[in-house]
Amino acid sequence: LVTTKLGAEKIDFSLEPYSNAKGECDIPPLLVQRYAEELRQDIISVALVLEQVRIIQLQSLDRAIVPNERLAESCSEACDLKIASMREFFISIGLPMYTEDVIAGGVTTIEQLLKTSESQFNQMTGADSRHLKRLMHA
Secondary structure (H helix, E strand, C coil): CHHHHHHHCCCCCCCCCCECCCCEECCCHHHHHHHHHHHCCCHHHHHHHHHHHHHHHHHHCCCCCECCCCHHHHCCCCCCCCCCCHHHHHHHCCCHHHHHHHHHCCCCCHHHHHCCCHHHHHHHHCCCHHHHHHHHHC
């Protein structure tokens, strides 16, 4: 179920920003939290599964792996939103699959993003209400 969901959202943990060249984990805590909510599972279980998926993806590519034993713990700490680019922002809030749709809709800067309404996001992305709520509150 998790790998299907990741595939549908075009999330590949073997790539940056989810894994760096050294094989270290940088899965955004808000992504783990979103998956836990949507799959109706506890954060610890989801964090363990996502980290296992990341390790398997890296192993299949014969890449270095540094396991992250603190992923679940990091999800209960304050999360830093990244705002240097639209791509970084959407990844940091756990909704990377909407980046291209929003940019294609003409919203290319964080400043424009702040001025975009929920209905405009819905028209651009077709996102479900949970994702729209998460985006509007980020």
